[in-house]
Amino acid sequence: MKQGKRICPGCGAVLQSEDETRPGYVPAQVLAEREEVTCQRCFRITHYNEVMTVRLDAEDFARILERIGQTDALVVKLVDLFDVNGTWIPDLARYTGDNPVLLVGNKVDLLPRQTNWQKVRLWLEQMTRELGLTPTRIELCSGKKGLRLEAVAEAIEELRDGRDVYVVGVTNVGKSTFLNRLLPLYGVDTRRPITTSRFPGTTLDVIEIPLGDGCRLYDTPGIVNAHQISHMVSPQDLKILIPEETLRPRVYQLNDQQTLFFGGLARLDFVRGERQSFVCYVSNRLRIHRTKLVNADALYERHRGGLLSPPRGSDWQHLPPFVRHTFEVPPDPVDIVISGLGWISVRGTGALVDVHVPQGVGVGLRRALI
Known part of the structure; x- marks a missing residue:
């Protein structure tokens, strides 16, 4: 303070x-x-x-967060279950030191209704090991809907053991919404709630919140992961890109030499393989357009900003140029992940796939979430 x-x-x-x-x-x-x-x-x-x-650069974030490793505290790390890879904080140990970490998978309400939450928790546990973190505990919740916040509060109380708490996460992970629903469980007056919005980077400095036992909870600013595509679109297009309701998976049975456009922000080419399903988990408001691979370049040049939007109008001119990423997809169920946009689940017999995204956007394969 x-x-x-x-x-x-x-x-x-x-x-x-x-x-x-x-x-x-x-x-x-x-x-x-x-x-x-x-x-x-x-x-x-x-x-x-x-x-x-406003201007807030990486050094500002580092200055604010470096205090965590110098204190004896519990670290509550939030990830967005819609965008786990995009909301992951690399090298978290740089900021946490030897402090225990409670990993909270937020926005569980976005996952399709038939999703088995226990399997999601086990999936997240394996993912964290692969990403180099061994959290003390993992919990799932929805800050927006208030789902399982009591379980998160109980875990915080048990693990903090009379210590301060630092809540960390990247921009737009839902941290402020999560805290505005969590804090009343501690008797904290939220008549002046933390500002929440869909815009990345809403919290700009550490917010100190007394917990009533002499300890404090600290809400830290969101760390910017530049590889999220959400940082490349306008606030108006974020309304389309970031889901606010339960995802409705869209299934496409594709032959090779077919293409899927995700608005004008990404493109998936099924280059080679047997006919198989591509299940798309993106915002329900994001338009997906299918075409033949041979027509894809011409379609993009002719319809970007219109049929292929967002970005809308001439906003596509502000996007970095598209870069192609090629993947040999195994026959085992995997997700093709586009940071900040969602994922495409492939459960076929193997395929060669090209993914085109703006330069700098993270793309990769992972074990299937659902």
């Missing part, structure tokens, strides 16, 4: 009236006249669902 300075209760930034492009900006008159005030950015997110761009 910054002593002697006024803090925005929504995002944690120090309130200031000097530079509206920096975190915490409030017009000088408002700051002088009102005792309780949120920054202009939080106000616009809350009341108008619009975001203001």
